[in-house]
Amino acid sequence: MADTSIIRPAATSREAASPSSETRPAVTLDAWSRLDWSEGLQIDLLEPFEKIQARTRNSTYELTILDGRNGDVLVRGGQFFPTVTRVRLNGCTAGGSCLKWRGVYCGFRIEFQIGSEVVVTTRVQSIARIQQTGAIH
Secondary structure, eight states, X not given: OEEEEEEOOOOOHHHHHOTTOOOOOOOSHHHHHHOOOOSEEEGGGSOTTXXXXXXXXXXXXXXXXXXXXXXXXXXXXXXXXXXXEEEEEEEEESSSSOEEETEEETTSEXXXXXXXXXXXXXXXXXXXXXXXXXXXX
């Protein structure tokens, strides 16, 4: 059995008027540096084997942390990861050159790396940190 806590972005007045619109993060360096980064997780602060689920506009990704400091995770989801695959999670991006290192945040795209290949998701809509409960007998 698992307990799940979900992180979702706060709705802006524009989003309330248009529920289908995506969260659009600020893309200037000045605005990027002022973000409070409260709507997500830093995988480098999570313990090995902790699990999170990131839901994007197009897919749901299940992540198992192997070594958060190095970005090593197991991922399953989306068209590129139909089976569990070991990847490096570089962080999240607004789609430009800024990267929130080892972060997964609502409104941003997750950047995965496999060797020299980079896969970038659509924007994250919600993140669920899944806590495993109960002992195995």
